[in-house]
Amino acid sequence: MLRQIGKRFALAIPSVIGVIIVTFLLTRVLPGDTAAYFAGPAATAQAIEEIRASLGLDKPLPEQFLRYIKDLSTGNFGTSLTTGQPVLRDIAERLPASAELTLLGLLISILIAVPLGIIAAVRQGSLIDHACRIVATAGVSLPVFFTGLILVYVFYFRLGWSPAPLGRLDIFYSAPPHVTGFYLIDSLIAGEFETFRAALAQLILPAATLAIFSLAPITRMTRASMLAVLSSDFVRTARASGLSPRSVIVTYAFRNAMLPVITTLGMVFSFLLGANVLVEKVFAWPGIGSYAIEALVASDFAPVQGFVLTMAILYVLLNLMIDMLYGVIDPRVRLEG
Amino acid sequence: MNQRPALETAHIAATEMAAAAGAVPPDAIIPVSAPKQTSLLAHARYVIAENPVTGIAFGLFVLIAVCAIFGPWIAPYDPLASNTTSALQPPSAEHWFGTDQLGRDILSRVIVAARLDMAIAVSSVALVFALGGLSGTAAGFFGGWTDRIIGRIADTIMAFPLFVLAMGIVAALGNTVTNIVIATAIINFPLYARVARAEANVRRDAGFVQAARLSGNGEYRILLTQILPNIMPIMVVQMSLTMGYAILNAAGLSFIGLGVRPPTPEWGIMVAEGAGFIISGEWWIAFFPGAALMLAVFCFNLLGDGLRDIVDPQRRT
Numbered sequence: 001m002l003r004q005i006g007k008r009f010a011l012a013i014p015s016v017i018g019v020i021i022v023t024f025l026l027t028r029v030l031p032g033d034t035a036a037y038f039a040g041p042a043a044t045a046q047a048i049e050e051i052r053a054s055l056g057l058d059k060p061l062p063e064q065f066l067r068y069i070k071d072l073s074t075g076n077f078g079t080s081l082t083t084g085q086p087v088l089r090d091i092a093e094r095l096p097a098s099a100e101l102t103l104l105g106l107l108i109s110i111l112i113a114v115p116l117g118i119i120a121a122v123r124q125g126s127l128i129d130h131a132c133r134i135v136a137t138a139g140v141s142l143p144v145f146f147t148g149l150i151l152v153y154v155f156y157f158r159l160g161w162s163p164a165p166l167g168r169l170d171i172f173y174s175a176p177p178h179v180t181g182f183y184l185i186d187s188l189i190a191g192e193f194e195t196f197r198a199a200l201a202q203l204i205l206p207a208a209t210l211a212i213f214s215l216a217p218i219t220r221m222t223r224a225s226m227l228a229v230l231s232s233d234f235v236r237t238a239r240a241s242g243l244s245p246r247s248v249i250v251t252y253a254f255r256n257a258m259l260p261v262i263t264t265l266g267m268v269f270s271f272l273l274g275a276n277v278l279v280e281k282v283f284a285w286p287g288i289g290s291y292a293i294e295a296l297v298a299s300d301f302a303p304v305q306g307f308v309l310t311m312a313i314l315y316v317l318l319n320l321m322i323d324m325l326y327g328v329i330d331p332r333v334r335l336e337g
Numbered sequence: 338m339n340q341r342p343a344l345e346t347a348h349i350a351a352t353e354m355a356a357a358a359g360a361v362p363p364d365a366i367i368p369v370s371a372p373k374q375t376s377l378l379a380h381a382r383y384v385i386a387e388n389p390v391t392g393i394a395f396g397l398f399v400l401i402a403v404c405a406i407f408g409p410w411i412a413p414y415d416p417l418a419s420n421t422t423s424a425l426q427p428p429s430a431e432h433w434f435g436t437d438q439l440g441r442d443i444l445s446r447v448i449v450a451a452r453l454d455m456a457i458a459v460s461s462v463a464l465v466f467a468l469g470g471l472s473g474t475a476a477g478f479f480g481g482w483t484d485r486i487i488g489r490i491a492d493t494i495m496a497f498p499l500f501v502l503a504m505g506i507v508a509a510l511g512n513t514v515t516n517i518v519i520a521t522a523i524i525n526f527p528l529y530a531r532v533a534r535a536e537a538n539v540r541r542d543a544g545f546v547q548a549a550r551l552s553g554n555g556e557y558r559i560l561l562t563q564i565l566p567n568i569m570p571i572m573v574v575q576m577s578l579t580m581g582y583a584i585l586n587a588a589g590l591s592f593i594g595l596g597v598r599p600p601t602p603e604w605g606i607m608v609a610e611g612a613g614f615i616i617s618g619e620w621w622i623a624f625f626p627g628a629a630l631m632l633a634v635f636c637f638n639l640l641g642d643g644l645r646d647i648v649d650p651q652r653r654t
Binding site for chain 2: 014015016018019021022023026027137138140141142143144145146149150152153156157164165269270271272273274275277278281282292293296297301304305307308311312315316
């Protein structure tokens with residue numbers, strides 16, 4: 001098992017290298033003056049020259065690349081002009097907000113999508129099956145920022161059930177002591193249930209937006225793979241042996257059908273990490289997505305670069321985890337060289 | 338790294354699973370009732386009759402196309418003319434979709450915006466169709482180093498969350514509409530390259546290719562005159578399937594303030610402009626452009642599914 005994990009890690013290295021090369025190319029080779037980008041729009045010519053020298057942009061490209069790698073390995077992602085802090089620190093501060101949102105969204109989505117997909121497959125052609133198809137087609141067509149705004153209108157303005165969509169916590173509450181950075185978990189650890197309730201109230205709408213967004217691919221995949229499994233021989237055998245429909249579906253079919261669904265999660269994460277940026281803008285969520293948007297609008301390039309790199313590396317790691325999970329669930333999965 | 342598209346991997350996983358369980362592969366389970374001797378037109382009619390939603394989607398498509406082509410002539414008001422006396426009016430007989438904070442007619446803006454949104458989506462899809470289609474076909478047909486290099490490029494793009502990569506590309510290339518087109522094309526590249534590669538790979542030693550080779554055609558000539566025309570139908574389906582995604586992606590980028598600048602009417606930026614008014618109850622500013630966006634994407638997704646049913650009935654879900 002350990003050797004397998006090691007091997008799998010080795011396979012992720014080319015992706016990481018590719019990601020680093022692309023982020024490097026994005027800043028250095030493409031048209032436009034990198035020094036001017038890093039200096040910001042208000043910089044004088046002299047300041048730009050100084051930045052050019054300090055970034056080593058007057059050196060040949062391979063040397064710049066080595067320097068870039070060296071900077072990355074020491075955690076130097078540059079300094080943000082808008083916040084005046086090192087980019088890595090900014091990102092580290094804001095990452096838990098994004099992670100909490102994305103993970104809760106995904107969790108809600110899985111809890112709805114998987115049962116829905118299973119029922120749709122078991123009762124093929126039923127009302128639920130048709131509902132499932134509508135959800136799947138409509139879900140991929142909904143722009144995620146549009147869903148978010150509709151939810152805000154309905155649940156904040158019309159019904160008044162949810163608090164104003166402005167950040168992680170209402171201003172009347174103070175953030176729980178920092179342990180994990182996840183407000184839901186931290187407030188429980190500190191025993192502040194009122195804070196927990198407030199944080200959850202802020203979190204529920206953006207998380208629901210992300211959930212609606214990722215519902216479609218998961219439902220579709222669950223239904224398709226459940227259908228494939230249900231028509232397989234071992235399910236027929238299980239049925240013929242007189243097992244109850246419940247144990248056939250839950251114990252035999254479900255576990256086998258989950259494998260392709262877990263693979264789909266990789267793709268879902270790719271979309272989710274992108275959708276997260278849009279949702280954070282709609283809900284003024286203080287995560288790394290809105291950090292990147294602020295930086296983009298201000299033409300502050302170091303945070304954008306740091307953001308792209310962080311997201312890409314996170315995504316590579318997530319894929320790695322999914323692959324390992326796959327290996328844990330299905331021992332037959334052998335690593336391909 | 339195992340970076341095949343999730344659906345393909347899943348399909349393979351399902352096949353392997355079925356094979357391991359001693360079952361026949363899923364393709365063999367579902368009897369494909371492809372009409373044998375009927376023409377394409379008759380088959381198209383059959384598919385539309387079977388699934389009337391495709392017909393509705395086609396109607397929507399015509400509507401969007403009319404707006405995109407004749408938008409400025411259809412729009413009841415000037416989309417840029419502001420009129421502060423009639424600002425923030427809810428939908429009425431005079432202004433069907435209401436007016437925004439500057440008193441501009443939202444219906445007119447939504448109609449006129451269709452052209453820009455469609456132009457961005459169509460040109461980015463055309464660009465990736467040419468780039469991804471050609472390089473994928475070359476990769477599948479030649480194999481070897483060509484395949485490895487193109488595969489590696491596709492893998493590297495897939496290693497990024499796609500929207501995030503698009504943000505990075507637009508930020509690096511500069512904040513213009515052209516660069517939104519380029520970024521959208523780049524993030525769709527792996528999809529096209531992979532489909533083209535798979536289709537070309539199956540055909541590289543097909544009878545008609547060998548016949549062409551025997552009659553003395555060069556490899557490039559075979560690629561362009563034999564392989565490419567043959568995979569065209571599948572690629573066109575791929576185009577219509579990714580069209581919706583291209584629209585969403587471009588609108589998402591302009592929603593966060595990239596590319597299109599106000600006061601240009603564009604659905605994404607109009608939703609962004611209306612977002613601030615949602616919490617004070619002026620829903621119509623963001624709702625109508627958002628709904629237009631949703632309908633456009635919905636329409637292209639349905640059309641893509643319908644087109645796939647016509648061209649490639651085996652992949653029907």
